[in-house]
Amino acid sequence: MRVLEGNLRTYAWGSRTAIASLRGRPVPSPHPEAELWFGAHNAGPASVLTADGTAETDLLTAIDTNRTAALGTPTAAAFGGRLPFLLKVLAAEEPLSLQAHPSSEQAREGFDRENAIGLPIDARDRNYRDPWHKPELVVALSDFDALAGFRAPATTIALLRELQVSELDPYLGMLAGQPDSSGLRALFTTWLTLPEQTIGALMPPVLSAAVTLLESGRSAFGAELRTALQLGEMYPNDPGVLASLLLNRVHLTPGQGIYLPAGNLHAYLDGTGVEIMANSDNVLRGGLTPKHIDVPELLRVLDFTPVDVDDLIPAIRTVGAERIYLTPAPEFRLSRIELDGTGMTQPASISFDMPGPQILAVLSGQIEVRPQGGAPITVPAGRAAWLADSDPDVVVRADSARAVFFRALVPIRAQ
Structure with missing residues (x-):
């Protein structure tokens, strides 16, 4: 159980205020800050911090050191020894590109095909950088606008x-x-x-x-x-x-989510949200970008079935202070938890006994994560807690008047 510092991504479409404010940094930031990654993606793994707040290693290295202890046997076996999700804070002040993601079968076939012709993994015209699909869910932290699916x-x-x-x-x-x-x-x-x-x-x-x-x-x-x-x-x-x-124009208010399965053409337009996705780099772009666009491959991946916006909004199951966003993705489950340090309007604490791996990303206030029989860690806004499968059950309590955090986990129970 450790504190994570997210990996900051400074893309041109990002915000100079949202992520900086979350992390308690000067506003405006020197550069647009687009995403804060809490995960073990090889392009930008989160840093694992020591007790004094210095980076000891990164989460990808920490997991690779003992994958069974970090992920648990079922998760390690199901997802090739990888943490299968990537959790982000996303802050868009300008539109992102029109894009879609392949299904599992399309990703595997495309990855093998491009490998067979010797296309380098980092080639500009490479479509498939891994054999994984990339379903994703975004939950709005502010008003959030997007294009999603053919109406x-x-x-x-x-x-x-x-x-x-x-x-x-x-x-x-x-x-x-x-x-x-x-x-x-x-x-x-x-x-x-x-x-x-x-x-x-x-x-x-x-x-x-x-x-x-x-x-x-x-x-x-x-x-x-x-x-x-x-x-x-x-x-x-x-x-x-x-x-x-041709696409649905979607507006989300804070707390609303939208789930984007394989083949869904979409573009985030503006707003701040928490995004969770399968840990993949496979993107087929369709416009609004200077990056590579492979029209035949995009058309092979796209699902042109008209979709109603309501069908993209995930149902929510509330269990105590936890609001769980229900999706069919096997790689992740995301929930929002709000705690009240006074215990007046919300519970002051919550217990988690589901096996790991889990990441708790704090968006407001501060939390204390206390393992059974162990010393607690304190996690402020803008950072996250990493819970390995081998860690004991924990109690999370608000260490401020109000604390809001998102819990990401793999919906696989130990066999």
């Missing part, structure tokens, strides 16, 4: 008709003539493969019509149109701007 074609047809752009008529007819997943595939593929000159001619009238509609105040698609305008300003002549008009 019902009938609704998209209504949006495109509302724009009244004659240049869109051939594409509108394509979807209206086949208002199903096949029509969505055909339209998305057409837009993604249009020559740059054609995109350049199509975008101005579409965005101009969006401005006119918003100024009129009579559109039922205000959020969708504002998003297209934002993306069009940031990524002129990018077909991903048009693709955004």
Whole structure:
């Protein structure tokens, strides 16, 4: 049982305030801070701290030293001796790329295929850097906006008709003539493969019509149109701007979550959240990025089945102070726990007896984690506790008036 310092990722789309504030650092930060990783990903494992707060080793090395003790026999066997999840704090001030993730079967086949042709793991045009899938769940800490999944074609047809752009008529007819997943595939593929000159001619009238509609105040698609305008300003002549008009526009309030399975085309737009995902690097991009886009491979991975936003929102099971977000992912389970140091509005403590591995990431206040028969550790906001499978059961109590933390674990019980 040890305290973890997260691995900070400074991507251009990040926030200069959210993660810095969480960690008690000066605001604004010198650079955009996009993600804080609590996990054992080889690109950025969390640091394992000594009692005086210095980094002794990293979590990946600590797990590799004794995988059975760290992970437990069932987890080590099921996931190849790896910690199968990566827990993050994500803070977006600008949109991320349009992207999707493969299924387990697609990831294994793609990884083997690229290995067979000798493509280096770090090659820019590599799609599959490991043989794992990458389902993910994000829970909002602030208002959080995203694009996620293809919406019902009938609704998209209504949006495109509302724009009244004659240049869109051939594409509108394509979807209206086949208002199903096949029509969505055909339209998305057409837009993604249009020559740059054609995109350049199509975008101005579409965005101009969006401005006119918003100024009129009579559109039922205000959020969708504002998003297209934002993306069009940031990524002129990018077909991903048009693709955004095909996707569900999702708004989460704090505490709400969204689960993204394999094949779901999505982009986080803005906001701060806790994200947990399978420990994988496999991303197929579809636009809104200067990075590599492999259109044929993306189309092979994408699921064009229309999805309702409500079907992406996970159910929540409440057990005492713990709110558990229910997903089918075998690699992770995430829950939110709020404790009250006074015991007035929430319990002051909670006991955990489920086998590890577990990570407790503190988002507000401070917690004390006390193992049976052992010395406690104190974990402030912006840090996390690592609980190995071999650690004893623990009691976690609020060490402040209010403490909020997220608990990540592998939903496998010892056999």
